[in-house]
Amino acid sequence: MNHLELKTLEPEQRLLMGPGPVNVYPAVLRAMSLPMLGQFDPQFTGYMDEVMALYRQVYRTRNQWTFLVNGTARAGIEACLSSMISPGDRVLVPIFGRFGHLLTEIARRCQAEVINIETEWGTVFEPEQIADAIRTHQPRFVALVHGDTSTTMAQPLDEIGPLCREAGTVVYVDATATLGGMPIEVDKWCLDAVTAGLQKCLSGPPGSSPLTINDRVAEIVNARKHVEAGIRSEDSSDADGVIVQSNYFDLAMLMDYWSSKRLNHHTEATSMLYAAHTCAQEVLREGLEAGFARHRITSQALRAGLTAMNLKLFGNERYRMDNVTGVFIPNALGDGEQVRKQLLDDFGLEIGTSFGPLRGKIWRIGTMGYVCHKANILRCLSALEIVMRRNGFAAPPGAGVDAAYKVYNQ
Amino acid sequence: MNHLELKTLEPEQRLLMGPGPVNVYPAVLRAMSLPMLGQFDPQFTGYMDEVMALYRQVYRTRNQWTFLVNGTARAGIEACLSSMISPGDRVLVPIFGRFGHLLTEIARRCQAEVINIETEWGTVFEPEQIADAIRTHQPRFVALVHGDTSTTMAQPLDEIGPLCREAGTVVYVDATATLGGMPIEVDKWCLDAVTAGLQKCLSGPPGSSPLTINDRVAEIVNARKHVEAGIRSEDSSDADGVIVQSNYFDLAMLMDYWSSKRLNHHTEATSMLYAAHTCAQEVLREGLEAGFARHRITSQALRAGLTAMNLKLFGNERYRMDNVTGVFIPNALGDGEQVRKQLLDDFGLEIGTSFGPLRGKIWRIGTMGYVCHKANILRCLSALEIVMRRNGFAAPPGAGVDAAYKVYNQ
Numbered sequence: 001m002n003h004l005e006l007k008t009l010e011p012e013q014r015l016l017m018g019p020g021p022v023n024v025y026p027a028v029l030r031a032m033s034l035p036m037l038g039q040f041d042p043q044f045t046g047y048m049d050e051v052m053a054l055y056r057q058v059y060r061t062r063n064q065w066t067f068l069v070n071g072t073a074r075a076g077i078e079a080c081l082s083s084m085i086s087p088g089d090r091v092l093v094p095i096f097g098r099f100g101h102l103l104t105e106i107a108r109r110c111q112a113e114v115i116n117i118e119t120e121w122g123t124v125f126e127p128e129q130i131a132d133a134i135r136t137h138q139p140r141f142v143a144l145v146h147g148d149t150s151t152t153m154a155q156p157l158d159e160i161g162p163l164c165r166e167a168g169t170v171v172y173v174d175a176t177a178t179l180g181g182m183p184i185e186v187d188k189w190c191l192d193a194v195t196a197g198l199q200k201c202l203s204g205p206p207g208s209s210p211l212t213i214n215d216r217v218a219e220i221v222n223a224r225k226h227v228e229a230g231i232r233s234e235d236s237s238d239a240d241g242v243i244v245q246s247n248y249f250d251l252a253m254l255m256d257y258w259s260s261k262r263l264n265h266h267t268e269a270t271s272m273l274y275a276a277h278t279c280a281q282e283v284l285r286e287g288l289e290a291g292f293a294r295h296r297i298t299s300q301a302l303r304a305g306l307t308a309m310n311l312k313l314f315g316n317e318r319y320r321m322d323n324v325t326g327v328f329i330p331n332a333l334g335d336g337e338q339v340r341k342q343l344l345d346d347f348g349l350e351i352g353t354s355f356g357p358l359r360g361k362i363w364r365i366g367t368m369g370y371v372c373h374k375a376n377i378l379r380c381l382s383a384l385e386i387v388m389r390r391n392g393f394a395a396p397p398g399a400g401v402d403a404a405y406k407v408y409n410q
Numbered sequence: 411m412n413h414l415e416l417k418t419l420e421p422e423q424r425l426l427m428g429p430g431p432v433n434v435y436p437a438v439l440r441a442m443s444l445p446m447l448g449q450f451d452p453q454f455t456g457y458m459d460e461v462m463a464l465y466r467q468v469y470r471t472r473n474q475w476t477f478l479v480n481g482t483a484r485a486g487i488e489a490c491l492s493s494m495i496s497p498g499d500r501v502l503v504p505i506f507g508r509f510g511h512l513l514t515e516i517a518r519r520c521q522a523e524v525i526n527i528e529t530e531w532g533t534v535f536e537p538e539q540i541a542d543a544i545r546t547h548q549p550r551f552v553a554l555v556h557g558d559t560s561t562t563m564a565q566p567l568d569e570i571g572p573l574c575r576e577a578g579t580v581v582y583v584d585a586t587a588t589l590g591g592m593p594i595e596v597d598k599w600c601l602d603a604v605t606a607g608l609q610k611c612l613s614g615p616p617g618s619s620p621l622t623i624n625d626r627v628a629e630i631v632n633a634r635k636h637v638e639a640g641i642r643s644e645d646s647s648d649a650d651g652v653i654v655q656s657n658y659f660d661l662a663m664l665m666d667y668w669s670s671k672r673l674n675h676h677t678e679a680t681s682m683l684y685a686a687h688t689c690a691q692e693v694l695r696e697g698l699e700a701g702f703a704r705h706r707i708t709s710q711a712l713r714a715g716l717t718a719m720n721l722k723l724f725g726n727e728r729y730r731m732d733n734v735t736g737v738f739i740p741n742a743l744g745d746g747e748q749v750r751k752q753l754l755d756d757f758g759l760e761i762g763t764s765f766g767p768l769r770g771k772i773w774r775i776g777t778m779g780y781v782c783h784k785a786n787i788l789r790c791l792s793a794l795e796i797v798m799r800r801n802g803f804a805a806p807p808g809a810g811v812d813a814a815y816k817v818y819n820q
Contacts (some may be wrong), residue, residue: 024446033442038431038760073677205679206676206677243519246655249658266484270431271615
């Protein structure tokens with residue numbers, strides 16, 4: 001490729017109704033194009049402090065340590081797990097979808113002794129199952145996913161946090177897919193560490209991971225603290241715990257950078273911080289509860305529409321996420337890839353396939369953040385009806401859209 | 411803080427003449443505000459392929475595996491070192507500044523047996539010193555910095571790569587501060603793995619790390635390959651090597667994602683990829699050699715100006731980087747922080763302090779990428795003259811700017 005032949009980037013207009021990334025707020029796109037500031041410019045460190053305050057509101061927490069990891073959602077997960085877990089620690093990971101496997105894998109790479117309990121994809125755990133496993137295995141940590149987009153199921157956490165606290169175990173939650181789209185009460189639910197990403201219901205670009213940890217976790221992390229040789233001063237001293245195996249993800253160093261110490265670590269990703277700042281403002285401007293309600297009714301309307309088109313929804317309806325819906329691909333449409341391709345090529349609309357046992361079995365239709373609006377699900381239902389019909393599956397004409405309208409007019 | 415009290419982000423106009431981040435290309439700011447695409451949208455995966463091709467040109471390599479790590483420059487370093495180094499591997503790290511200490515620290519966290527050789531800050535190594543250390547210690551890897559901004563020195567690499575190849579050791583180079591500003595010949599100099607960041611001479615925002623590895627390194631990495639449980643298929647199989655301790659930084663998984671397999675890993679940071687794509691295009695549009703020449707003459711002019719102001723330059727002049735200059739802070743100005751503050755507050759101009767033994771001893775003035783232009787160094791020299799005079803150090807009036815002009819008029 002000769003670089004002079006390249007054209008300016010001109011991304012097609014897409015409506016992103018997969019499980020993320022999704023279309024982002026216009027204000028976020030504008031924020032991304034703002035000029036740079038130095039990383040220790042007082043204005044910039046002021047923005048860092050504002051980001052912390054904003055995400056405390058989004059997470060509904062008073063945790064001081066609420067800040068960004070510079071990487072995608074998975075970076076936030078690894079920062080928490082690798083900073084919390086010392087080699088040999090026992091970690092209970094309940095698995096109800098792909099991302100439970102991811103937590104397991106990351107915990108194993110941290111040299112944890114991982115105990116798994118599993119439930120069928122499409123279901124979640126009863127609190128008593130988790131309490132039993134804690135009683136049996138006495139793990140130091142419990143790590144679990146809130147909403148697992150691979151199955152479109154959300155694990156209720158309001159009882160699990162307290163039962164972990166009661167049992168003296170520390171609980172980590174991956175809220176990548178739910179933050180901003182479904183209630184997460186970090187303090188009220190006794191969640192010790194929670195991470196997320198921008199690219200789902202916060203409607204920002206992927207590449208920044210807002211997280212929050214409480215004092216229990218901060219204490220664990222600080223017990224492993226270490227100061228880099230290149231920036232040590234005479235009063236630097238290391239803690240006794242086993243050093244965190246990652247430098248980039250060492251939360252103790254990140255906390256020194258995000259505190260008034262401003263001890264240099266990485267160079268904070270300026271534009272992504274602008275994005276994260278703006279995402280939180282947009283979510284809070286609408287109001288968290290209003291946003292949750294919008295996600296609920298929009299996904300209800302989508303599901304009513306899909307059902308009216310004679311499609312079958314996936315998973316236990318009590319535990320469905322409010323921002324992504326799994327729907328079985330009709331037999332007539334094979335693995336559903338031809339439909340996905342035509343939706344993208346002809347209608348500019350992206351929906352998702354799935355992973356592992358659900359690959360080619362279900363589509364995943366996202367109603368996340370800025371995408372989660374009536375006009376978008378009506379567009380999705382009508383396009384899907386047309387494309388399915390062209391591929392041999394005839395839904396009752398107009399039934400999907402009619403059913404969705406009805407939900408709004410109730 | 412009540413979120414409704416927040417105003418829109420309005421970063422001040424800053425001229426960033428520290429050691430990075432720097433002001434970014436206008437085209438990059440525009441690219442950051444482009445809309446999202448799905449991560450497996452054919453247009454987006456096409457952009458990923460273009461990024462690979464572009465950075466092959468920037469790195470002057472034919473390496474297939476030339477792609478982005480989603481994090482700051484330090485993320486790229488850790489991705490390479492943690493994927494290359496297995497526990498117990500011996501790694502030679504020559505240290506000539508802060509970032510040699512960083513490589514040491516990251517390698518230690520990978521459980522390497524690290525051998526250091528050190529040279530005084532302000533100098534670099536002779537190839538023979540490195541050859542001797544290799545002969546004595548027989549390391550599996552050599553990891554070193556190209557340009558260490560903490561000392562403003564650049565280690566010549568043209569002989570070091572070949573001598574490592576000859577000795578059968580694999581060499582990793584941190585080119586964060588030099589890529590795009592000084593020649594780096596990955597293939598010609600036999601460099602096995604090289605990483606960088608956007609926020610220096612590539613003039614993009616921090617948060618994306620372009621790297622390149624050759625087949626020798628790919629083989630090492632693939633010998634440790636592992637497929638995530640959540641996305642395994644029946645023909646997935648793991649290699650025999652010790653698993654990489656990070657999931658996020660496991661280059662084998664990243665290679666599967668950046669190859670035609672497109673095996674899902676993280677969600678590629680869309681806007682940062684647009685930025686990286688545009689940075690490379692801008693650098694190549696000017697032409698690498700033209701860019702290097704611009705960095706050379708601009709830093710010469712800056713240095714002539716500083717010297718004419720009776721300031722003393724730091725470090726061995728033979729090995730100075732072409733994009734950042736260390737200059738001693740005159741005694742009359744204490745630790746120099748008051749001058750830095752007034753430059754920022756009154757002139758909107760940022761210059762850098764330094765780390766460790768050089769903290770409060772030298773300023774570091776960057777001439778990186780889009781910032782590296784005559785108008786900017788004249789603005790810097792004139793502002794510095796004025797602010798230093800107001801703080802008690804009188805340089806000959808106008809001498810700095812005159813001397814800089816003279817370099818251009820030679």
